[in-house]
Amino acid sequence: MTGKERYEQIEIPTRLASVIDAAQRKAAVRKRTQRVLRYSSVIAAGIAFLFVVNIPSVANALSKVPVVGNIVQVLQFGGGGERTDGVTVGTEAGEDVFKIQFNQTGEPVSSVPAYTVDHRDAPNRLIFTFNGVRNFDYDTLKQQLLDLPLVKDVYENVILDDSAMRFVIELEDGVKHTISEFRDPGYLELKLTSTGEAVTPREVFYVRSEAMPQGEALAILEEIYLEDDVTFIKTASDHFIAVIGGYESREEAEMKLREISARGSYSDDLHIDSWMSDKHPD
Template identity: 30%
Template sequence: MSNNLDDLKKIYDDIQVPENLSEFVDISLVKGRSRMKKENIKKGWIKGFVASVAVFTVFTISINTMPAFANSLVDVPIVGKLVKVLQFKNGEASGGKITDGTDANSINIKKNASNETIVINFTNNKDNKVTDNVAHFKVDYKSNPTTMTFTINGARALTAEKDFETIKKSSYVSDIYKNMILDDSAVKFTIVFNKPIKYEVKEYKDPARIVIKLTQDKDESTKTVYAVRTLSNEFGENLGIIEDQLFQQLNVRTLKDNKGTFCVEAGVFNTKAEAEAKIKDLATKYGENLKFVVEERGNLEIPKQIK
């Protein structure tokens, strides 16, 4: 946003101050004076109260008109109205409202002594203003390795991709990347965690945001697992077609491998025999159209490139 006088005047003119603001302040002042008399409070209290009202008003206006201001709040407690704490069933949960033209505009991270919080912020793709409600979204949590995939419907942009490198600085995150999706009215991305986690996902409105609180799950131990997956593919339409084809019948996920290519994973098993039985089942359903292999790896390891 430029700082010339015309732009600043427009911002000033566009600010909507509640019609009854002066009445609210007057009533508050009367109450304040009454309280001063009853409790013999110093006169400085009344000035402080007026200042608080003014700060609250400017804060509210700023949140609803300036995305940059809202996104800078990562270092203060989460603002907005809590819509719900997501309840996961079989690793899946959803929320938000059906809309169109949303931009997953930014992702911030806040580090605390015992946990970290990731905040996904939303704006309107047309005018870049903070939206009141989160677009309809789905969260898919899986382990081995631990991932959380977000599919946001009605979204035309993922400007938050610019923040991916910053999110990788989290002590819990090993990678974050955009997923291929054939629907041009949705965006999808995956967060990969470098340790077992306990998580809590909350949806907020006014302004719209998804908040993920992360703590380490110290009870989960490392082990060897056997993954049933496709060969590695470059990021592109073919990858999206494979996932879309499998997604109709299987609860699959797409993972980036150690060389930057991608595979579609159809399941993770505790024994090699279970994994091989799954491949036989898939061969019956898909024939030679798709080739699956068994990959042995640690439960926190990302896949290796297999051509």
């Protein structure tokens, strides 16, 4: 079953009328925000590139790895690629390396389609978003990633755009990563390494939604709270929640919730919660 077919079969919760109304009111804001995000991603990618490739250990390691294609950039967060449409996604996994490949009409593309990578803590996770793609085998991607020893979990996020895809990779604590972008052919390479150091868990505070199945309800929450940098986390019961923040104190989370609550479009669908950084919320 394709990603689009799974999307079309999603059962939409009945408690969405007020949420959809709010999403429509946010449409204009979303368009402006997306423009800002596109420019921010380019800037972030440039900063990340300068930071990573100038670390001697990383540069030295890259010089010893045989590659196909020309390297464009190495980053830990940010974005890149070029605008396209109708690209098919393929994957290939090694011991600690995961390649994301792209082709169109059966031929490898010269450049990676437009993408962003976000890194978040509590839990330690990478969020990949691709635009201009329409065909990908999510089940194969998930299984290959789960076969990597440093990957804890993989899950998809529904996006209200049939030419975009997003998936989340949860990593074991203490795992570091680099992402290399190549062209001619265009592909991404994710490399994972363990620091071997113990990570001390800490309590983290979030503004969060109620738990719900993966589906359109969560995608609509992204439309509403896009300007609040909302992301999504899997719960201990395999449901999903929208989260804002990742604060060190309850007071910071409460301040953010008061800010959101003061908006005329707010529909009282968020609350404060906390959990340890190495655990999942209920």
